Amino acid sequence: MNILVCVSQVPDTTTKVAVSADGKTIEKNGVKFILNPYDEYAIEEGLQLKEKFGGSVTALTVGNDSAKDILRTALAMGADKAVLVSENGTADTFGIASAIADYARTLNPDIVILGRQSIDYDSFAMASMVGELLDIPSISMVSSWSIEGTNITAERDIEGGKEVLEAALPCVISAQKGLNNPRYPKLPDIMKAKSKPIDTTTASVSEARVITKGMELPQTQRRGIILGDGENDISELVRLLHEDAKVI
Amino acid sequence: MKIIVLLEPSANGIKRSSLECVTAARNLGASTIIGYMYGGEASSANIAGEYGINDIAHTPSSEYSSTAAATSLAQFVKSEGADTVIVAANAAGKEMAPRVAVKLGAGYIADCVSLSVQSGNLEASRPVYAGKAKITVSVTTQTAVYALRPNVFTARKAETPTTVTVRTFTPQLTANDTRVKVKNIVRNEGKLDVLEADIIVSGGRGLKGPENFHLVENLAVKLGAAVGASRAVVDAGWRPHGEQVGQTGKTVSPNMYVACGISGAVQHLAGMSSSKVIVAVNKDKEAPIFKVADYGIVGDVFDVLPKLAEKISVVTGK
Numbered sequence: 001m002n003i004l005v006c007v008s009q010v011p012d013t014t015t016k017v018a019v020s021a022d023g024k025t026i027e028k029n030g031v032k033f034i035l036n037p038y039d040e041y042a043i044e045e046g047l048q049l050k051e052k053f054g055g056s057v058t059a060l061t062v063g064n065d066s067a068k069d070i071l072r073t074a075l076a077m078g079a080d081k082a083v084l085v086s087e088n089g090t091a092d093t094f095g096i097a098s099a100i101a102d103y104a105r106t107l108n109p110d111i112v113i114l115g116r117q118s119i120d121y122d123s124f125a126m127a128s129m130v131g132e133l134l135d136i137p138s139i140s141m142v143s144s145w146s147i148e149g150t151n152i153t154a155e156r157d158i159e160g161g162k163e164v165l166e167a168a169l170p171c172v173i174s175a176q177k178g179l180n181n182p183r184y185p186k187l188p189d190i191m192k193a194k195s196k197p198i199d200t201t202t203a204s205v206s207e208a209r210v211i212t213k214g215m216e217l218p219q220t221q222r223r224g225i226i227l228g229d230g231e232n233d234i235s236e237l238v239r240l241l242h243e244d245a246k247v248i
Numbered sequence: 249m250k251i252i253v254l255l256e257p258s259a260n261g262i263k264r265s266s267l268e269c270v271t272a273a274r275n276l277g278a279s280t281i282i283g284y285m286y287g288g289e290a291s292s293a294n295i296a297g298e299y300g301i302n303d304i305a306h307t308p309s310s311e312y313s314s315t316a317a318a319t320s321l322a323q324f325v326k327s328e329g330a331d332t333v334i335v336a337a338n339a340a341g342k343e344m345a346p347r348v349a350v351k352l353g354a355g356y357i358a359d360c361v362s363l364s365v366q367s368g369n370l371e372a373s374r375p376v377y378a379g380k381a382k383i384t385v386s387v388t389t390q391t392a393v394y395a396l397r398p399n400v401f402t403a404r405k406a407e408t409p410t411t412v413t414v415r416t417f418t419p420q421l422t423a424n425d426t427r428v429k430v431k432n433i434v435r436n437e438g439k440l441d442v443l444e445a446d447i448i449v450s451g452g453r454g455l456k457g458p459e460n461f462h463l464v465e466n467l468a469v470k471l472g473a474a475v476g477a478s479r480a481v482v483d484a485g486w487r488p489h490g491e492q493v494g495q496t497g498k499t500v501s502p503n504m505y506v507a508c509g510i511s512g513a514v515q516h517l518a519g520m521s522s523s524k525v526i527v528a529v530n531k532d533k534e535a536p537i538f539k540v541a542d543y544g545i546v547g548d549v550f551d552v553l554p555k556l557a558e559k560i561s562v563v564t565g566k
Binding site for chain 1: 354443526533564
């Protein structure tokens with residue numbers, strides 16, 4: 001089975017966000033970049049498919065040179081090959097999806113696996129866009145699935161329950177938490193991954209379809225009324241919720 | 249501006265998140281707004297008249313396929329020569345809208361929390377970096393697709409309701425369009441989902457064990473609320489993943505969010521900080537949750553929750 005796993009590099013979840021001088025992006029100085037947490041599930045799923053069906057796992061990221069770090073993590077976990085599609089930071093979601101699809105056409109994978117969202121822009125769009133560009137089915141936020149022959153049965157979370165879906169390979173899926181337990185790379189594998197080759201190609205990025213006009217830090221306008229735990233405090237809270245906030 | 253709004257059918261009409269999209273479209277002052285409904289019963293569309301749109305196209309379908317729905321909507325948008333598509337950013341919307349955008353060569357803006365017209369151009373704003381920043385974005389394309397975060401825009405009825413006319417739109421579908429099919433939907437019966445609830449009561453590690461969650465559940469009953477949970481208690485196996493609120497769980501924007509025994513790690517705040525009113529109960533007065541709270545009680549959940557439930561019951565009658 002020819003498996004393509006797409007990963008992205010994102011600021012650590014605990015990053016304190018500041019707006020950079022351009023007023024449109026975050027200040028990257030001092031920010032620690034990590035492998036997008038959902039992509040760990042995607043890599044693990046790719047490796048488990050290979051263990052079950054044979055084949056190879058290619059890890060791909062679209063980004064700049066610093067994104068090689070996360071490709072090395074994928075190699076240390078067990079990916080066979082790593083590809084950096086280099087891009088100078090001007091691509092929007094569609095541009096990234098196009099770069100992934102362009103590379104996928106040369107690889108002709110049976111399955112493309114992504115994390116359900118990257119935790120920087122949280123668009124949840126990549127699986128559907130890549131699926132559409134490759135003209136193959138896609139299923140987002142898969143929490144469990146099985147493959148029999150070329151038939152896929154998958155479950156995904158929806159409001160108030162789960163959907164059970166059917167599709168066929170080739171297919172794009174995005175991984176939800178709970179799909180598996182990502183393995184930790186072992187130290188010798190981390191060391192070996194440092195010297196493994198990373199293929200580099202350059203994305204041909206078309207004009208962005210969506211542009212950012214500005215970025216700001218949200219102003220929290222919370223009431224901030226903090227009470228104690230006495231009977232009167234609790235009564236006062238209920239009164240405030242009823243008469244002031246009018247939520248009960 | 250000519251807007252097509254995706255109307256998702258529900259058991260008794262149109263989903264509220266779709267009606268929120270209708271109101272958002274009306275607030276933009278568009279020359280034309282048309283509703284489009286894929287699947288469901290044509291009669292479900294009637295309620296949209298109360299929200300001010302009368303022209304609705306319907307594509308009957310007995311089996312839901314996100315790819316077929318995307319193809320159908322894109323074909324309808326083209327046939328109408330519309331420039332703007334608005335859908336709810338729920339599970340179905342997030343799945344099909346990016347495909348619609350690619351088919352139309354349109355810019356796609358996910359998870360919008362506001363839409364406005366600035367010198368003739370539509371601008372959207374949306375949270376990024378787990379809500380730690382917000383960006384204003386616009387498209388460079390002729391056509392645009394916007395997905396609106398549910399429960400952020402308010403669905404408002406029109407002052408004068410109109411009578412809905414439903415016409416049938418028949419798309420040209422090929423076998424390729426139905427390669428993904430929903431075979432079955434498993435409902436969490438008798439349990440309100442955090443994504444659909446007006447009020448959520450969530451419990452965290454401060455509950456000390458799964459056996460104590462009845463305190464959270466009881467308060468939820470008195471409020472008519474859904475039960476949510478922090479990542480810590482889901483990872484510990486106390487509660488199911490479907491209840492998890494936060495970065496690796498669900499992002500919610502209820503009218504009121506009550507955090508019980510939850511310290512308020514940034515990953516949790518990412519999932520609930522757009523709630524309209526936030527209430528926190530925690531015995532640690534330094535807990536970060538109090539920094540985002542409208543109302544807080546510094547106290548032990550074991551002592552506070554039963555009293556709070558009792559007093560709330562008097563108001564709500566539940």
